[in-house]
Amino acid sequence: MSETPVHDYIIVGQGLAGSLLAHFLRKRGKKILVIDAFSSSSSSQIAAGLVHPITGRRLVKTWMADTAFPFAFKFYDELKKETGTSFFQSMPILEIISNAKQWNDWTGRKSDPEISDLIGERIDESKYSSCLHPFLHLVPILNSGWLNLPSFLHTIRTQLKNSHQLLEEEFDYEKLVILNDSISYKENKARRIIFCEGYKISENPFWSWVPMLPAKGEILTIETTGLPEENILMKSIFIVPLGSNLFRVGSTYSWSPLDEIPTEGALQKLTEQLDEILKVSYRVISQKAGVRPTVKDRRPLLGLHPQHPGVYVFNGLGTKGVSLGPFFASHFVNYLEDKTELIEEVNVKRFWNVGRKLDL
Ligand SMILES: Cc1cc2nc3c(=O)[nH]c(=O)nc-3n(C[C@H](O)[C@H](O)[C@H](O)COP(=O)(O)OP(=O)(O)OC[C@H]3O[C@@H](n4cnc5c(N)ncnc54)[C@H](O)[C@@H]3O)c2cc1C
Structure with a gap:
């Protein structure tokens, strides 16, 4: 029998995707460990953080604007009340x-x-x-408006550091051991691991087959x-x-x-x-x-690995991370914790046939 995991989740990457997941999982009282090699040029650190509800030359409403945008506005507003910092400037x-x-x-x-x-x-x-x-x-x-992403990321990082939930290092894929009901990474054991490495997903041996177009x-x-x-x-x-x-x-x-x-x-x-x-x-x-980190079909990427139980991905926020991220992080946590269905359009299952062919 395997040892009882110490953590519920290990999250790899503390960009926007990993930070949002960490936030929602902590809210649920989950024990998490985030592993991140800080990069001052990650997509999240560079981004302008714009929220724009109209897209393209044909001037159509942005995908999921009716659902994800109000969710994001409410989320950033609640975060302001919680932290006393106004990360999102509505204008x-x-x-x-x-x-x-x-x-x-x-x-x-x-x-x-x-x-x-x-x-x-x-x-x-x-x-x-x-x-x-x-x-x-x-x-x-x-x-519309813009999110001060470096400030948001710094706040989440400080929270994680203060609660000893952050490991500041490059993740070593060779040290990951996947068991039936848990995973272990070096001396850390967890029920599940979620990869949120942005475009560096291409260097992840478990997920490099996902059709990205960064x-x-x-x-x-x-x-x-x-x-x-x-x-x-x-x-x-x-x-x-x-x-x-x-x-x-x-x-x-x-x-x-x-x-x-x-x-x-x-x-x-x-x-x-x-x-x-x-x-x-x-x-x-x-x-x-x-x-x-844009996926070829321009939709976020959430869900379970086709072969490895306990191995998940949250990526593909593309050009719209600030407006879509909060909704999909919450949606993903509901799926993980309450076993609700993922919206098909974002479920990584849509590419499972690619991953399976590679026999990973
Ligand atoms: C120029 C530019 C402008 C943009 N403007 C906007 C905008 O106006 N509005 C908007 O919504 N979006 C914008 N974006 C997109 C936005 O940045 C992304 O949607 C979002 O930030 C992606 O977050 P992420 O967490 O998936 O990836 P990332 O921000 O890349 O985060 C990945 C994290 O994982 C870490 N990591 C990766 N591999 C490993 C490993 N092996 N071990 C440990 N850590 C690892 C990295 O160091 C990083 O901290 C812009 C992007 C760019 C580049």
């Missing part, structure tokens, strides 16, 4: 409209009940005319005076006010090479796009790069 996104076609598209969409309640009333645009190059209109998008992204922090700080601006790029005349600007998408190294090309592209928007001068303070 409209102003879409900069520069031609008649775009204006027609937006006014047409405003009459569609699917998204009409997400488009706000016209605002006083005059305060932007001195700092932006000529534009036709600014369209306010409601139910996207590298680069982002700038700039300093400028004269730009109002109460709205996020969006055109081909976003400009997020961080306070104290600092703004986050991004982001780029590229698929090769997948590394965390800032490039001259991205700096040039972002500053060119910025120069098309801003009339005021600015100074680039920093440039960072990270890799978004």
